[in-house]
Amino acid sequence: MLSQEQILHVNPHLASSITFASSRQSFYTVLFLVDHGLKEDAFKAYAYFRWLDDQLDKESLSKSERMAIVRRENALIDQCYSLEGAAPPHNLCEEEYLLVDLLRGDQRKAEGLRLYIRNLMAVMAFDAERRGAVISQQQLTNYERWLATAVTEALHFYIGHDGSSPQDETRYLAATAAHITHMLRDTYEDIAAGYYNIPAEALEKYHIEPHDIHLEGYRQFVKSRVTLAREYFAIGRRYLSKVQNLRCRLAGYSYIACFTPILNTIERDGWLLRPSY
Secondary structure: OEOHHHHOOOOOOHHHHHHHHHOHHHHHHHHHHOOOOOHHHHHHHHHHHHHHHHHHOOOOOOHHHHHHHHHHHHHHHHHHHHOOOOOOOOOEOHHHHHHHHHHHOOOOOOHHHHHHHHHHHHHHHHHHHHOOOOOOHHHHHHHHHHHHHHHHHHHHHHOOOOOOOOOOOOOOHHHHHHHHHHHHHOHHHHHHHOOOOOOHHHHHHHOOOOOOOOOHHHHHHHHHHHHHHHHHHHHHHHHHOOOOOHHHHHHHHHHHHHHHHHHHHHHHOOOOOOOOO
16 A cells, blocks of 8 residues: 555556556557547546456455445545545555546546546446346346446547537447447356346346356347347447547447447357357
8 A cells, every 4th residue: 555655656657557458449549539638537547447347356355345345445536526635545555546646636527527437436336246146127227327327428528528419318328339248248257257247037038047148048138139239339320420529439439340340240140149259
């Protein structure tokens, strides 16, 4: 953990190096498309949540230990937003200080950044709690909404933040489709880690268990999810066409383009998921 004096000597390249190691697409999106003056903050935000997600995914942690981490990080966020001008909290690790620096440097108290932080923390908390349990359709819908809100608001906050964008019900659908695709892609890996992305209602409807990936019922569920993701991507493209900033539109289209081939592969495979893509 870092003392107040050590905080001043946090590696200035930590955030960008974590981002580069975790996601080349995210790294280059920040490097080439994020607004001038916001690149470092974008790296800090990505790196902090990448670190936190890795902490919560550790197999050695119990549910109570995972939830304790979530409570600590939520408390840290609350402190950063409430203690304006005060010294940072004590006993932080380098990655936590990335968050402190990000939030305490947000002089505008921007709503977009707040929505990003709070919704992504909701995603982290839900994953920490649901591990090993079957979830309901409503819980899955909430999960998708939190993630989509976080991703979309981050996109608009960091890229073309002064430009206009539609504020209607289509705003979050492209990111929702990406999350649906992401969950399908990672089904094998997630099940191995205790995360079940098929709701209880679907298990009951198709008379299957969460591990029954090869059964016809599971394939029918996958088909319905692919169909929904394609519909949302189509609406998302129309939404992006109305976004004022060109760089923001490019980032959005690139985001969609990363996931569309996965849907194509799943469809070619007859809705049978692969261990990896």
